[in-house]
Amino acid sequence: xxxxxxxxxxxxxxxxxxxxxxxxxxxxxxxxxxxxxxxxxxxxxxxxxxxxxxxxxxxxxxxxxxxxxxxxxxxxxxxxxxxxxxxxxxxxxxxxxxxxxxxxxxxxxxxxxxxxxxxxxxxxxxxxxxxxxxxxxxxxxxxxxxxxxxxxxxxxxxxxxxxxxxxxxxxxxxxxxxxxxxxxxxxxxxxxxxxxxxxxxxxxxxxxxxxxxxxxxxxxxxxxxxxxxxxxxxxxxxxxxxxxxxxxxxxxxxxxxxxxxxxxxxxxxxxxxxxxxxxxxxxxxxxxxxxxxxxxxxxxxxxxxxxxxxxxxxxxxxxxxxxxxxxxxxxxxxxxxxxxxxxxxxxxxxxxxxxxxxxxxxxxxxxxxxxxxxxxxxxxxxxxxxxxxxxxxxxxxxxxxxxxxxxxxxxxxxxxxxxxxxxxxxxxxxxxxxxxxxxxxxxxxxxxxxxxxxxxxxxxxxxxxxxxxxxxxxxxxxxxxxxxxxxxxxxxxxxxxxxxxxxxxxxxxxxxxxxxxxxxxxxxxxxxxxxxxxxxxxxxxxxxxxxxxxxx
Amino acid sequence: xxxxxxxxxxxxxxxxxxxxxxxxxxxxxxxxxxxxxxxxxxxxxxxxxxxxxxxxxxxxxxxxxxxxxxxxxxxxxxxxxxxxxxxxxxxxxxxxxxxxxxxxxxxxxxxxxxxxxxxxxxxxxxxxxxxxxxxxxxxxxxxxxxxxxxxxxxxxxxxxxxxxxxxxxxxxxxxxxxxxxxxxxxxxxxxxxxxxxxxxxxxxxxxxxxxxxxxxxxxxxxxxxxxxxxxxxxxxxxxxxxxxxxxxxxxxxxxx
Numbered sequence: 001x002x003x004x005x006x007x008x009x010x011x012x013x014x015x016x017x018x019x020x021x022x023x024x025x026x027x028x029x030x031x032x033x034x035x036x037x038x039x040x041x042x043x044x045x046x047x048x049x050x051x052x053x054x055x056x057x058x059x060x061x062x063x064x065x066x067x068x069x070x071x072x073x074x075x076x077x078x079x080x081x082x083x084x085x086x087x088x089x090x091x092x093x094x095x096x097x098x099x100x101x102x103x104x105x106x107x108x109x110x111x112x113x114x115x116x117x118x119x120x121x122x123x124x125x126x127x128x129x130x131x132x133x134x135x136x137x138x139x140x141x142x143x144x145x146x147x148x149x150x151x152x153x154x155x156x157x158x159x160x161x162x163x164x165x166x167x168x169x170x171x172x173x174x175x176x177x178x179x180x181x182x183x184x185x186x187x188x189x190x191x192x193x194x195x196x197x198x199x200x201x202x203x204x205x206x207x208x209x210x211x212x213x214x215x216x217x218x219x220x221x222x223x224x225x226x227x228x229x230x231x232x233x234x235x236x237x238x239x240x241x242x243x244x245x246x247x248x249x250x251x252x253x254x255x256x257x258x259x260x261x262x263x264x265x266x267x268x269x270x271x272x273x274x275x276x277x278x279x280x281x282x283x284x285x286x287x288x289x290x291x292x293x294x295x296x297x298x299x300x301x302x303x304x305x306x307x308x309x310x311x312x313x314x315x316x317x318x319x320x321x322x323x324x325x326x327x328x329x330x331x332x333x334x335x336x337x338x339x340x341x342x343x344x345x346x347x348x349x350x351x352x353x354x355x356x357x358x359x360x361x362x363x364x365x366x367x368x369x370x371x372x373x374x375x376x377x378x379x380x381x382x383x384x385x386x387x388x389x390x391x392x393x394x395x396x397x398x399x400x401x402x403x404x405x406x407x408x409x410x411x412x413x414x415x416x417x418x419x420x421x422x423x424x425x426x427x428x429x430x431x432x433x434x435x436x437x438x439x440x441x442x443x444x445x446x447x448x449x450x451x452x453x454x455x456x457x458x459x460x461x462x463x464x465x466x467x468x469x470x471x472x473x474x475x476x477x478x479x480x481x482x483x484x485x486x487x488x489x490x491x492x493x494x495x496x497x498x499x500x501x502x503x504x505x506x507x508x509x510x511x512x513x514x515x516x517x518x519x520x521x522x523x524x525x526x527x528x529x530x531x532x533x534x535x536x537x538x539x540x541x542x543x544x545x546x547x548x549x550x551x552x
Numbered sequence: 553x554x555x556x557x558x559x560x561x562x563x564x565x566x567x568x569x570x571x572x573x574x575x576x577x578x579x580x581x582x583x584x585x586x587x588x589x590x591x592x593x594x595x596x597x598x599x600x601x602x603x604x605x606x607x608x609x610x611x612x613x614x615x616x617x618x619x620x621x622x623x624x625x626x627x628x629x630x631x632x633x634x635x636x637x638x639x640x641x642x643x644x645x646x647x648x649x650x651x652x653x654x655x656x657x658x659x660x661x662x663x664x665x666x667x668x669x670x671x672x673x674x675x676x677x678x679x680x681x682x683x684x685x686x687x688x689x690x691x692x693x694x695x696x697x698x699x700x701x702x703x704x705x706x707x708x709x710x711x712x713x714x715x716x717x718x719x720x721x722x723x724x725x726x727x728x729x730x731x732x733x734x735x736x737x738x739x740x741x742x743x744x745x746x747x748x749x750x751x752x753x754x755x756x757x758x759x760x761x762x763x764x765x766x767x768x769x770x771x772x773x774x775x776x777x778x779x780x781x782x783x784x785x786x787x788x789x790x791x792x793x794x795x796x797x798x799x800x801x802x803x804x805x806x807x808x
Contacts, residue, residue, distance in 0.1 A: 544727060
């Protein structure tokens with residue numbers, strides 16, 4: 001071979017090598033993109049819901065809901081449901097059959113590979129046998145999303161409003177008085193937007209009333225509390241203008257805000273005596289609205305009575321005494337309760353043995369109601385006042401109450417948990433100290449203490465199984481969990497290998513029940529037990545649940 | 553976790569860079585040597601010319617290669633294990649010419665590709681190791697004294713291992729699965745000699761592209777627990793992995 005040929009061959013080899021290197025480099029670097037899902041962080045903090053037959057995890061960064069459905073062998077079936085881009089708010093329906101997910105959607109700019117997606121409300125129904133487990137309600141008419149979500153305890157309506165997300169919701173300009181009412185019972189019905197006539201307030205809280213007998217027919221009302229007034233809107237007819245009741249009297253320079261409301265339908269035979277009681281932030285005033293017949297477009301109008309409780313009320317409820325309906329209010333600063341006569345506004349004070357701050361009516365379960373009078377359970381709601389008491393609201397010897405009967409509870413009660421049927425005669429009293437709880441039998445008015453002295457300052461997280469058979473307890477971020485059978489008060493500790501972030505009891509399709517303890521490390525794990533036995537030798541551990549395939 | 557993955561990625565990239573640098577240095581060196589040799593021959597310094605005894609061209613019977621293979625795996629299940637759909641492997645082979653006819657020759661041999669890919673997948677670290685052993689059948693055509701084209705068919709098996717570390721400090725946070733799959737590669741390439749055919753040892757730069765097929769594998773990862781605890785472990789379903797796709801290989805080979 002001549003030298004010229006050799007040189008040519010050498011050059012050819014060099015160029016060939018460079019070409020091959022270029023091809024290999026192109027192949028090795030940046031030859032494809034993966035789904036952005038895998039680069040999303042995991043942000044899992046208490047965003048788990050116990051639903052009917054499943055536990056649902058809200059995977060915010062991945063815009064989806066992941067359901068965990070247990071079987072008889074403690075295996076978990078994982079399904080993922082897309083829930084719209086940028087989840088703003090999530091709420092479970094009271095019956096646990098639906099999870100409602102409000103998403104802001106996405107507005108694609110030029111060149112944005114992610115397509116446009118309008119705001120939406122996604123309803124996930126993971127129960128077995130549901131034909132369409134996901135239903136999406138398009139909220140296209142909302143260019144800017146609303147982040148507040150309130151659900152009707154009856155499960156019929158959902159209301160969207162300007163929530164607390166603020167700038168995080170993606171809205172540039174927000175109307176704090178805008179509501180969107182969604183009738184969940186009407187799959188074909190379009191959401192209805194309604195803007196409250198503004199007097200300068202901002203929506204703070206929404207309350208759905210039960211069906212009230214009102215002039216013009218039975219109605220469900222939406223009570224909208226703003227930071228300065230209160231509005232009443234007919235849910236069946238959201239197009240009807242609402243009624244707004246200012247809470248500050250003319251000439252008063254203060255700006256009184258509602259702190260809580262209570263509703264009573266009154267005499268079932270009358271349609272003009274439904275009432276709404278209102279307590280005020282930092283003010284001793286008690287406002288009572290009676291919804292009387294009127295020739296206005298609503299067919300009713302509120303008449304306002306204001307009474308002085310003698311101190312700032314901490315809780316209110318309509319109660320039935322021997323003397324008839326009263327608005328009861330607890331005034332912890334005076335260690336007393338007051339009973340307000342709704343017609344006259346007359347106030348009767350009742351001395352209490354302690355500065356109780358919270359009350360709930362337990363009439364039926366506590367054996368009251370025979371004479372048409374209520375029984376209330378009083379407790380403190382914080383660490384300041386020890387104990388709890390029953391308050392009989394009958395009248396004896398001229399006193400506007402029969403008795404206040406303290407319970408044998410050593411510490412302060414932080415919360416009272418209801419127990420669903422079949423054990424609705426029980427209440428779970430959570431100690432404010434976080435290291436004990438009590439099973440209160442309303443029928444016998446006895447308490448069974450259950451102590452967890454090793455818990456320390458972390459405090460127990462308590463919940464009652466939706467099946468009404470167990471109290472579920474764990475210490476957040478510790479590998480400690482236990483259940484207490486509500487029939488026998490027998491505690492059973494659960495052997496878990498990772499810190500627990502949630503504990504749920506779920507009814508299985510085979511008729512059994514499973515306990516699912518969630519672990520929020522990594523991509524979320526779970527330990528599944530049979531709830532009948534809580535047998536640790538038959539538990540099953542899962543890790544990386546948010547990594548599962550799981551797409552429906 | 554992220555740092556671990558980026559470390560894996562860095563090591564992988566460094567290996568590729570090193571191999572390429574080595575190839576280019578060798579190519580440059582060989583070119584330089586050839587040029588120098590050409591200069592020597594081109595300038596006779598005295599008369600009569602010396603008696604030059606030319607060495608006969610080398611007959612290559614054996615070839616051994618080492619290089620980098622990059623496979624594009626577009627499968628969605630692979631996304632957990634890679635940020636760029638690419639699986640880089642250290643690729644080596646040895647082959648022997650079984651027979652030749654003119655410019656055409658037929659060779660057979662063995663190939664081994666070793667490699668893994670890792671990435672952060674949500675809060676976890678996921679890695680997939682794929683090691684392939686294959687039988688090679690290769691038809692070579694010498695287009696030039698220093699250039700060859702070839703076609704290769706390589707049936708073999710893949711030994712795979714998928715691992716996810718969900719929680720680093722927990723025995724139950726690590727899950728894996730191993731599997732064996734049949735595979736077949738079909739490829740074509742070119743080889744350029746970096747030294748003259750008259751040298752004792754041939755040095756080649758090989759570029760190759762083709763398609764590697766392997767059977768689907770359903771990935772169901774399980775936790776690392778003692779046998780007595782295995783029934784307490786739930787599995788992690790990653791769906792079906794299809795470890796097949798186009799591949800490219802850049803290698804250096806020696807022949808003799």
